[in-house]
Amino acid sequence: MTPSRSLPSTLYHARLHLSDQRRLLPCPGLQGQVRKAYPLLSQCHVQLVGSLGPDGEERTRWQYLLSVPVMLLCENSASCVSLGLYPELSTPLPEETMRFSGNLHLDVSLPELSASLAGPELYELRFSARVSMYLSV
Numbered sequence: 001m002t003p004s005r006s007l008p009s010t011l012y013h014a015r016l017h018l019s020d021q022r023r024l025l026p027c028p029g030l031q032g033q034v035r036k037a038y039p040l041l042s043q044c045h046v047q048l049v050g051s052l053g054p055d056g057e058e059r060t061r062w063q064y065l066l067s068v069p070v071m072l073l074c075e076n077s078a079s080c081v082s083l084g085l086y087p088e089l090s091t092p093l094p095e096e097t098m099r100f101s102g103n104l105h106l107d108v109s110l111p112e113l114s115a116s117l118a119g120p121e122l123y124e125l126r127f128s129a130r131v132s133m134y135l136s137v
Contacts, residue, residue: 016131030079034115040069102137
């Protein structure tokens with residue numbers, strides 16, 4: 001029996017750093033000032049949005065949607081909102097490979113996160129984010 005040979009994997013890496021971001025998010029049913037806001041990083045969801053076009057030498061910029069659930073706690077109510085981040089990854093790979101092959105790994109942190117009331121059932125989320133994306137094929 002001959003040992004199986006596997007091709008060496010290729011690793012693609014991208015980073016997204018956002019500072020001092022603000023987003024207005026509707027929160028039906030949430031009332032009052034936010035006492036605590038925290039991300040549910042174990043429940044993040046990522047999906048390939050599509051191509052943003054060529055990026056240099058035979059590479060394509062691919063955009064992903066990273067949905068990060070954020071729990072907002074008020075005095076007598078709570079709500080979970082979804083914060084959308086859009087990391088990009090440049091590879092020479094076709095869309096089929098980007099969607100169905102390889103192993104995608106994300107490291108996500110929101111080191112600064114707070115929320116405040118901006119209007120009836122409308123909250124302003126302030127945050128900084130760091131995302132590292134790794135794709136091996």
